[in-house]
Amino acid sequence: MLINELSKKTGITTHTIRFYEKSGLIEGKQDESVKSNNYFHYDEITVEKLDFISDAKSVGFTIKEIGQIIDAWYNKKYTKKQKLEILDDKLISLEQKMKEIKEMKKQILQFKDDVVNDRC
Amino acid sequence: MLINELSKKTGITTHTIRFYEKSGLIEGKQDESVKSNNYFHYDEITVEKLDFISDAKSVGFTIKEIGQIIDAWYNKKYTKKQKLEILDDKLISLEQKMKEIKEMKKQILQFKDDVVNDRC
DNA sequence: CACAACATTAGAGTATAGTCTATAGTTGAT
DNA sequence: ATCAACTATAGACTATACTCTAATGTTGTG
Structure with missing residues (x-):
């Protein structure tokens, strides 16, 4: 899905989603086969992550801490x-x-x- | 007591204490009888308030919310x-x-x- | 009486977490 | 083909909560 749909699904504005992407919390991917645009595509895991980010922010975790948790779950590093x-x-x-x-x-x-x- | 003693008693820097004072959380008073300086004096209630502010910040209350609680307790308004x-x-x-x-x-x-x- | 240690005010700078604007290009329905 | 609605990027702006600097004046001990 594109960023607008992601925004509607999560209730997080596109601006904030891009901010989270720049902060390294989520990551969309571009379709290499399409040359006319450089739109980012997001999957259901990203929806899951954004929902988690909302919850984690409520309990007072910082972006950095949330990043650590997400990495501990979704990352192979x-x-x-x-x-x-x-x-x-x-x-x-x-x-x-x-x-x-x-x-x-x-x-x-x-x-x-x-x-x-x-x-x- | 003066601000330095207050700072030592509470573990909060003088800078931050002044910031809290400007924010309306605490209030020192000047000795009218002394004309040579305009030093602020703080009492034990202020120590109490600052200790409370530290705790309240830990649980995620904002300065504004902390101000409301302090006013609900110490204020006559x-x-x-x-x-x-x-x-x-x-x-x-x-x-x-x-x-x-x-x-x-x-x-x-x-x-x-x-x-x-x-x-x- | 020197001078370190304290006090004041005003205002600048920092970190975090967004939030918004401007510019420019793309897509899809009519 | 047009045009509203979308997309990307860069960078400016905001709010919160400090944190620090500069300039200047005061106090107390040797």
Whole structure:
């Protein structure tokens, strides 16, 4: 599919898709047999990747971190061991985020309590 | 205390403290009786606020959101009802973040599984 | 009283992650 | 053949959140 269809399927603008492509997160390929244009074609894996990118951004992963995860999954440049190391590293960082959110929840509940009991 | 002591107590640089002050998150006060300088003085509440800011940034709250929470706690400009509304809103957003992180954990565990079983 | 260590303000610079504009060429329906 | 709708590339612009520099003035210890 071309970039417009990809954009419609993922809800990500063509501009942002091109930004992600330049950042190395996804990669379209040009059809060598067509000489009249240099349009990029994208496959279902790219749709999958973009959906993942959206989710990963929500949890606060940076473009760089998302790139590492995508490479650990879709790329052949790492050994099995290296891939698992990267993924485990991200799991640890998710656990950390989880812990911080729980702490923040407690803190805000305390704030609420203070408001209710006129301690602020 | 002056800004340098505040910086040492919180581990936040004086530059960043001034940035937070300009952003309206904290507020020092000048001693009117001293005419030779215009140094700002900070109290323990400011230390508390800066510690909170560090934690709140970790969970992904923006400066603007952090400002709302601080105002809901330390400020007199809101009614009790408004304060609770702001805090409840942040609690909802924390629940949302938590949900997204749990989903991402599942996703990455799936990736790991795929790596282990040579499905990628 | 020198001078290192502190304070202030204004504004410039950086990194991240987009977002938009301009230019130019291509495709497909009428 | 025309024309709207698409495509590519380069580069400018924006927002957020710092981070640093420069210029200038103040304080406190030897």
